Amino acid sequence: MMNSFDFDFAAGLLPQLISALPATLGMTALATLLALTLGMLLAVVQVTRIRGLNQLADIYISFFRGTPLLVQLFLLYYGLPQVFPELTTVTAFQAVILGLGLHFAAYMAEIIRAAIISVDRSQMEAALSVGMSYGTAMRRIVLPQASRIALPGLMNTFIDLLKSTSLAFTLGVAEVMSRAQQEAASSFNFLESYLVLALVYWALVVVMTWVQKLTEKRLGEAY
Amino acid sequence: MALLTIENLHKSFADQVVLDGIDLQVDEGEIVVVLGPSGSGKSTLLRCINFLEQPEQGQIRVASASVDAAVARNRDIQTLRRQTSFVFQNYALFKNKTALDNITEALTVVKGMSAKDAEEVGRKVLSSVGLADRADAWPSELSGGQQQRIGIGRAMALDAPLMLFDEPTSALDPEKVHEVLELMKVLARQKRTMIVVTHEIPFAREVADRIIFMDGGKVIEQGTPEEVLDNPQDERTRAFLRQVL
Numbered sequence: 367m368m369n370s371f372d373f374d375f376a377a378g379l380l381p382q383l384i385s386a387l388p389a390t391l392g393m394t395a396l397a398t399l400l401a402l403t404l405g406m407l408l409a410v411v412q413v414t415r416i417r418g419l420n421q422l423a424d425i426y427i428s429f430f431r432g433t434p435l436l437v438q439l440f441l442l443y444y445g446l447p448q449v450f451p452e453l454t455t456v457t458a459f460q461a462v463i464l465g466l467g468l469h470f471a472a473y474m475a476e477i478i479r480a481a482i483i484s485v486d487r488s489q490m491e492a493a494l495s496v497g498m499s500y501g502t503a504m505r506r507i508v509l510p511q512a513s514r515i516a517l518p519g520l521m522n523t524f525i526d527l528l529k530s531t532s533l534a535f536t537l538g539v540a541e542v543m544s545r546a547q548q549e550a551a552s553s554f555n556f557l558e559s560y561l562v563l564a565l566v567y568w569a570l571v572v573v574m575t576w577v578q579k580l581t582e583k584r585l586g587e588a589y
Numbered sequence: 590m591a592l593l594t595i596e597n598l599h600k601s602f603a604d605q606v607v608l609d610g611i612d613l614q615v616d617e618g619e620i621v622v623v624l625g626p627s628g629s630g631k632s633t634l635l636r637c638i639n640f641l642e643q644p645e646q647g648q649i650r651v652a653s654a655s656v657d658a659a660v661a662r663n664r665d666i667q668t669l670r671r672q673t674s675f676v677f678q679n680y681a682l683f684k685n686k687t688a689l690d691n692i693t694e695a696l697t698v699v700k701g702m703s704a705k706d707a708e709e710v711g712r713k714v715l716s717s718v719g720l721a722d723r724a725d726a727w728p729s730e731l732s733g734g735q736q737q738r739i740g741i742g743r744a745m746a747l748d749a750p751l752m753l754f755d756e757p758t759s760a761l762d763p764e765k766v767h768e769v770l771e772l773m774k775v776l777a778r779q780k781r782t783m784i785v786v787t788h789e790i791p792f793a794r795e796v797a798d799r800i801i802f803m804d805g806g807k808v809i810e811q812g813t814p815e816e817v818l819d820n821p822q823d824e825r826t827r828a829f830l831r832q833v834l
């Protein structure tokens with residue numbers, strides 16, 4: 367006979383998962399910051415074709431898109447400390463932020479690069495013609511226009527990043543996934559545990575999507 | 590006195606020679622109209638003057654700035670650019686800036702004016718181009734003629750010694766051409782130094798101190814509007830004028 371759904375268990379699990387949310391959200395925020403910054407740098411390097419750096423950026427993006435995230439995290443957390451003993455002091459939490467940041471930077475770089483290229487060349491020329499330097503023109507005229515184009519793609523990547531923090535449980539970080547897994551294992555309420563967990567992720571993504579809509583509207587008012 | 594001096598300017602795209610040793614002087618306060626068939630290198634000439642295109646060879650001097658194309662450094666190029674302003678065929682307004690901000694942007698960012706002073710200049714320029722009431726409009730909310738007047742306002746506000754116009758009316762609906770040409774006539778009466786690429790022959794006749802006819806990357810002939818338009822010496826000029834008149 368099928369077990370009936372244990373609503374009391376599910377209701378009791380929710381606050382527990384919420385108490386583990388700060389770790390999930392903290393990793394998401396810091397990794398996003400890293401990914402965005404690095405992604406922007408990589409994109410600008412590629413667009414301006416800075417010799418040498420450009421090739422490095424290509425290899426970087428190729429590697430981080432070409433290998434599984436989980437493999438990268440294991441390499442970073444378990445592999446590298448064997449060669450660099452100093453790295454054993456890096457916590458799992460830090461390793462996940464670094465790993466996610468490096469990984470998603472590659473995706474964000476591609477999105478930002480495509481967005482920069484899609485801004486009409488005459489925008490850069492007009493900015494140069496009024497006396498701006500290339501860097502100022504990029505910062506004040508081209509990147510703001512590119513950001514609007516990049517936003518939907520970046521949001522997708524951001525959502526992907528959020529969900530990928532669940533991989534942190536494999537390194538032993540106490541986040542929502544690991545909490546749900548523990549509760550599931552000790553109670554055998556697998557369905558309840560993972561369903562509540564899924565709903566928690568879903569709720570987060572729904573909120574983000576809503577923020578995205580608002581941002582798109584604000585960035586779009588000039589067009 | 591010559592405000593602009595170009596000596597032996599050469600520019601190619603791949604193996605196509607587009608400017609083939611241009612020499613040109615423009616005096617302060619002079620208004621020069623450049624005519625020539627499509628592909629003759631008119632736009633490229635203007636774009637080389639402020640290094641939107643990089644010429645391979647030649648000297649360009651505008652006011653106090655001087656650049657030798659063969660050894661041009663970024664800093665010299667930027668100094669040269671600040672002696673010129675440019676009005677684009679497709680307006681090229683900053684799409685992420687309002688009409689007013691299009692004009693004030695360079696005043697604050699490039700010229701280091703305070704936001705308050707820049708706004709004052711900006712509003713003055715807006716009313717002189719007849720768009721005082723559209724200060725907060727986005728470029729996408731303006732008609733082509735209005736956008737081009739903002740484009741001219743943006744260039745005017747810089748107060749650069751030399752203004753360059755690349756077919757400023759050829760993307761406009763016929764009924765909007767007039768409003769832009771009238772604005773340019775106002776600038777001409779202020780004795781701004783201007784080089785204007787255009788196909789508007791009546792405008793050239795009325796406003797130009799000198800007309801230059803280009804073909805195949807060379808200056809074929811030049812002179813007063815009467816000389817070039819009414820008594821063209823070169824067969825290529827005559828052929829061109831037969832087509833446009």
Ligand SMILES: Nc1ncnc2c1ncn2[C@@H]1O[C@H](COP(=O)(O)OP(=O)(O)OP(=O)(O)O)[C@@H](O)[C@H]1O
Pocket residue numbers: 602607625626627628629630631632633634
């Ligand atoms: N960025 C570029 N790359 C390659 N070729 C170019 C480029 N810009 C211009 N050319 C070529 O250089 C030649 C001169 O072009 P230019 O735009 O200066 O002509 P133009 O006299 O302004 O013509 P039009 O009256 O059609 O505007 C043309 O043959 C054009 O195809």
Ligand SMILES: [Mg+2]
Pocket residue numbers: 631632633755756
């Ligand atoms: Mg042209």
